[in-house]
Amino acid sequence: MFEQYNKVQKAVLETTLQIIIRKELQATSMALIAKESKVSTGSIYHYFSSKEEIINELYTAIVAYNGQFVQEGLNREGTIRERFIWGWERVIETSRQYPEGFQFIEQYSFSPYIYEEVKQKAYNGGWCAPMNKLYADAMEQGLFREMDPKLLVQMHYGSMVYMVKSYLQGNSDLTEAGIRQAIEICWQGAIRG
């Protein structure tokens, strides 16, 4: 997930992610990051200009990683239905493989602590735009109901997020069949009646 960084940066980012999920931003002190990552505060400030920068870098890296992974599924050759399924499968797959990353993005995508500019860049490099395009195509072909494609994508993403949240809280499991069914539910709701 943090392959583009050096050893120290990687250790700091990984540690920060673990702590922030476990304890929140306000309890994630530089002293604690230093202690748990086994990097002194001096070194941390050698590689990062501030705590804010660490958090924003974390956000950027995770979104970039997930964005690429989902797009690989979404942009394969296939019917709209196939690409719909591949795309959402990958959205869920990232959250299953890196639950901390998923939780972090979920919590901080609406936080003033993440710079607007970072959010904007993340959105543009992410999977939202191609997914919106897929939905717009489906509507143009008369396959999906007529509505704002961006809004329907958001609604479906919300369904996925809450399914994963249920799973992460231990209130449900997340089997292949369950994922397929959830995607099917979204599909069935979206198509023209």
Next chain:
Amino acid sequence: MFEQYNKVQKAVLETTLQIIIRKELQATSMALIAKESKVSTGSIYHYFSSKEEIINELYTAIVAYNGQFVQEGLNREGTIRERFIWGWERVIETSRQYPEGFQFIEQYSFSPYIYEEVKQKAYNGGWCAPMNKLYADAMEQGLFREMDPKLLVQMHYGSMVYMVKSYLQGNSDLTEAGIRQAIEICWQGAIRG
């Protein structure tokens, strides 16, 4: 929303909600709450034992208020479809009327800062249990697909949450027709094919 509290408590809770949405928990200092609510720190500590208690009280009050409002729609006499529509309409209505409350609950329902006990009590007094019951009934009657009703409720709630988030971020509007359509999409995805 805070009718059960006295004037000072009400001012503190309302102010805290405004600040925490605008600036995050870590930037919501007691000094700032005191200044903006025009209540001295001494008085605040006369009515609340700590900052944590203020935040947890805020959480409790909002969930209780919303829970009651939604249940009023959900528990009216009517068909499953009607009650489904009334229930979700009210979920969206609370978030439209008190967007700060909605955002706060959204952000903090997964936060370690809110006591487990408070979350538990909130869940029990909220609208989730009756909504789960409605879905279970719908499945028993063969109206909805067979699946874990709690999970489907969560998925639908996720759709609503993300629709409202889109609206609050200015990326879409939230008209009566749009709300009806969103609820219809959920319904169509849920029923037996």
Next chain:
DNA sequence: TCCACTAGATAGAACGTTCATTCTAGTGCA
């Protein structure tokens, strides 16, 4: 091969600020 020098990396103490909370003094109603 050796040594002097340099640049970057690292550690952790020190700094100044801000924070949640407590304390003290005061107010006004019963």
Next chain:
DNA sequence: TGCACTAGAATGAACGTTCTATCTAGTGGA
């Protein structure tokens, strides 16, 4: 007078950040 309440200064801990000293690896002249 007694008591609930209020104001705001005081307190001490914790924080993000900076500073200073030390370490490490690499370079190049002799």
